[in-house]
Amino acid sequence: MKKLKIGLVQQSCCEEPQLNIEKSLQGIRKLAAQDAELIILQELHCTTYFCQTENTDNFDLAEEIPGPVTQQFAAVAKELAVVLVVSLFERRAAGLYHNTAVVLEKDGTIAGIYRKMHIPDDPGYYEKFYFTPGDLGFKPIVTSVGNLGVLVCWDQWYPEAARLMALAGADMLIYPTAIGYDPQDNDQEQQRQKESWLTIQRSHAIANGIPVISVNRVGYEADPSGNTAGTQFWGGSFVAGCQGEILKQAEAERDEVLCAEINLEQTEKVRRIWPFFRDRRIDQYDDLGKRFRD
Amino acid sequence: MKKLKIGLVQQSCCEEPQLNIEKSLQGIRKLAAQDAELIILQELHCTTYFCQTENTDNFDLAEEIPGPVTQQFAAVAKELAVVLVVSLFERRAAGLYHNTAVVLEKDGTIAGIYRKMHIPDDPGYYEKFYFTPGDLGFKPIVTSVGNLGVLVCWDQWYPEAARLMALAGADMLIYPTAIGYDPQDNDQEQQRQKESWLTIQRSHAIANGIPVISVNRVGYEADPSGNTAGTQFWGGSFVAGCQGEILKQAEAERDEVLCAEINLEQTEKVRRIWPFFRDRRIDQYDDLGKRFRD
Numbered sequence: 181m182k183k184l185k186i187g188l189v190q191q192s193c194c195e196e197p198q199l200n201i202e203k204s205l206q207g208i209r210k211l212a213a214q215d216a217e218l219i220i221l222q223e224l225h226c227t228t229y230f231c232q233t234e235n236t237d238n239f240d241l242a243e244e245i246p247g248p249v250t251q252q253f254a255a256v257a258k259e260l261a262v263v264l265v266v267s268l269f270e271r272r273a274a275g276l277y278h279n280t281a282v283v284l285e286k287d288g289t290i291a292g293i294y295r296k297m298h299i300p301d302d303p304g305y306y307e308k309f310y311f312t313p314g315d316l317g318f319k320p321i322v323t324s325v326g327n328l329g330v331l332v333c334w335d336q337w338y339p340e341a342a343r344l345m346a347l348a349g350a351d352m353l354i355y356p357t358a359i360g361y362d363p364q365d366n367d368q369e370q371q372r373q374k375e376s377w378l379t380i381q382r383s384h385a386i387a388n389g390i391p392v393i394s395v396n397r398v399g400y401e402a403d404p405s406g407n408t409a410g411t412q413f414w415g416g417s418f419v420a421g422c423q424g425e426i427l428k429q430a431e432a433e434r435d436e437v438l439c440a441e442i443n444l445e446q447t448e449k450v451r452r453i454w455p456f457f458r459d460r461r462i463d464q465y466d467d468l469g470k471r472f473r474d
Numbered sequence: 475m476k477k478l479k480i481g482l483v484q485q486s487c488c489e490e491p492q493l494n495i496e497k498s499l500q501g502i503r504k505l506a507a508q509d510a511e512l513i514i515l516q517e518l519h520c521t522t523y524f525c526q527t528e529n530t531d532n533f534d535l536a537e538e539i540p541g542p543v544t545q546q547f548a549a550v551a552k553e554l555a556v557v558l559v560v561s562l563f564e565r566r567a568a569g570l571y572h573n574t575a576v577v578l579e580k581d582g583t584i585a586g587i588y589r590k591m592h593i594p595d596d597p598g599y600y601e602k603f604y605f606t607p608g609d610l611g612f613k614p615i616v617t618s619v620g621n622l623g624v625l626v627c628w629d630q631w632y633p634e635a636a637r638l639m640a641l642a643g644a645d646m647l648i649y650p651t652a653i654g655y656d657p658q659d660n661d662q663e664q665q666r667q668k669e670s671w672l673t674i675q676r677s678h679a680i681a682n683g684i685p686v687i688s689v690n691r692v693g694y695e696a697d698p699s700g701n702t703a704g705t706q707f708w709g710g711s712f713v714a715g716c717q718g719e720i721l722k723q724a725e726a727e728r729d730e731v732l733c734a735e736i737n738l739e740q741t742e743k744v745r746r747i748w749p750f751f752r753d754r755r756i757d758q759y760d761d762l763g764k765r766f767r768d
Contacts, residue, residue, distance in 0.1 A: 297755050297758065298753045298754070298755060299753060300753065302747070302749075313755065317758055318758065318761075334753065337680070337681060337748070337750050338681070338750065338754065338755075339633030339634075339637065339677070339681055340633075340637075340754065340755070340759050340762060341755075343633065343634075343762060344758075344759070344761055344762065344767070347761060347762075347764060347766050347767040348761075348767040349767070349768070372717045372719050373717070375717075375718070375719065376680045376717045376718050376719075379673055379676050379677055379680060379718050380677050380680045380681060380718075382673050382677075383633070383673055383674050383676075383677030383680075386631070386670045386673060386674045386677075387631060387632070387633055387674060423666045423667070423669075423670045424666075424669070424670050424673050424674075425666050425669065425670075453596070454631065455596075456631050456632065457765075457766070459592045459593060459594065459628065460592075460632065460634065460765070461591050461592060461607065461632075461634070461635075462762075462763050462764065462765055464591065464611055464612065464638075465634050465638070465762050465763050466763060467612075467638055467641060467642075468634060468637060468638065468641075468756075468759050468762045468763075469756050469759050469760060469762075469763075470641060470756065471751075471754070471756055472641050472751070473638070473641040473642040473643070474643070
């Protein structure tokens with residue numbers, strides 16, 4: 181069996197980026213000590229989830245890639261000989277920013293980057309203000325541990341993104357994410373939302389016969405504007421196998437490092453019994469490129 | 475609230491088509507008595523799941539649409555003033571057959587048909603032998619109770635099919651299906667498969683913000699060829715709401731009629747908080763029309 185040990189760092193974040201980075205690095209070290217070869221951080225792990233408000237000062241949090249933060253993580257990737265997936269607020273040019281995942285190889289080089297393609301915008305998630313939609317397409321990043329189908333947060337709701345990664349040979353799907361409850365929603369609505377989040381991501385594993393790894397933020401963050409009740413990030417980071425089965429899942433309420441093993445030979449087996457790729461009606465899918473079929 | 479009562483008929487089938495039809499009609503009457511306005515039968519409910527073997531004699535089971543079976547169901551639709559979704563083995567011409575869902579209006583007329591687009595072929599599910607892939611595309615059928623996104627069984631594994639129906643204005647997705655355990659699989663594998671089946675269909679509700687109704691066959695059917703251990707159809711027909719939440723689910727092991735209420739106004743509400751349609755990257759989806767991105 182071609183097994184791969186992977187690690188997930190689920191953490192709460194504070195206002196001081198360097199403290200968040202230290203916490204991430206600590207998690208990475210713990211996971212490397214458990215022999216994880218691929219370690220994944222949550223979305224925008226260096227900062228609080230600053231998109232709760234639209235504030236031009238927050239662009240100060242962005243940096244070029246590579247830049248000092250990339251270098252810090254690259255040094256650790258090299259030191260520990262692990263592949264790292266980090267999630268940064270990228271400054272590409274003045275007035276041009278992205279929500280970008282950076283994949284660092286075991287030698288500390290950049291294996292590739294992915295710029296978040298689907299950008300949300302909801303009360304408390306004002307991402308369209310901060311992030312230009314990605315222009316690199318849906319392309320797996322080739323690494324020594326496999327072809328990584330890295331997507332980010334809002335992308336997780338789009339079967340199209342998962343499919344395009346799988347069709348391009350992704351060995352697994354990876355979602356750094358930052359999603360939580362609106363404290364003003366009732367308990368039933370909160371549970372439905374979290375269950376939806378879990379279900380849609382598990383479904384991408386099923387539809388494509390590849391593992392899914394999702395790493396989510398945890399902890400409560402107040403809304404600096406006071407306009408909303410803030411967000412209670414729901415943690416629950418998880419690893420699902422090729423049939424969508426949950427292999428491991430983190431708690432909802434606390435920092436946690438999670439080590440799990442995935443079996444990369446399972447894709448071959450599952451796609452033999454469920455050969456969904458064989459039967460796609462590509463002659464009839466043109467309208468997927470339409471906004472609406474009206 | 476714009477509520478709609480729907481009914482599902484989950485049944486085991488025997489070798490005698492007219493007995494299966496009588497059982498379906500009994501179920502329909504029970505559900506109409508509970509004020510269901512839309513009643514859905516499982517895949518190929520008139521017969522056993524004859525696709526367990528490849529046998530040319532089985533083409534005798536097919537009939538034209540409309541034909542005597544369509545007429546029997548149409549008469550009941552009219553008598554009870556319900557919309558019916560039935561699933562027939564369609565003889566379109568000599569040597570040309572389809573797996574076809576027929577939607578009957580409350581006045582007994584045919585509102586539309588859907589010919590199964592994705593055709594499986596696995597040991598025990600030799601559908602490519604029997605059914606030509608549908609040529610009518612993914613188009614909701616307009617009825618007095620809403621636009622029905624009718625798909626059939628294997629289609630349920632394809633997010634593309636669900637999306638195309640939703641983009642064309644489907645108010646709900648409907649899957650008549652016939653799926654079960656291979657008795658030779660161990661319990662863990664059986665449970666993973668059933669859970670996958672449930673999860674992928676719930677995910678279509680989530681991705682598209684519309685209810686999903688799935689009606690599955692139940693009971694054990696031996697393989698006439700003796701080549702396999704037969705199939706234990708796993709029942710578990712269900713109705714999910716617009717966030718993929720299970721509203722009602724039938725048992726795994728017995729005939730059952732299930733009456734559930736869906737709220738068609740929920741789509742508007744859910745799509746406001748989760749505006750996935752707004753953010754689809756249609757500029758980047760061209761490769762969904764490729765077999766593989768190699």
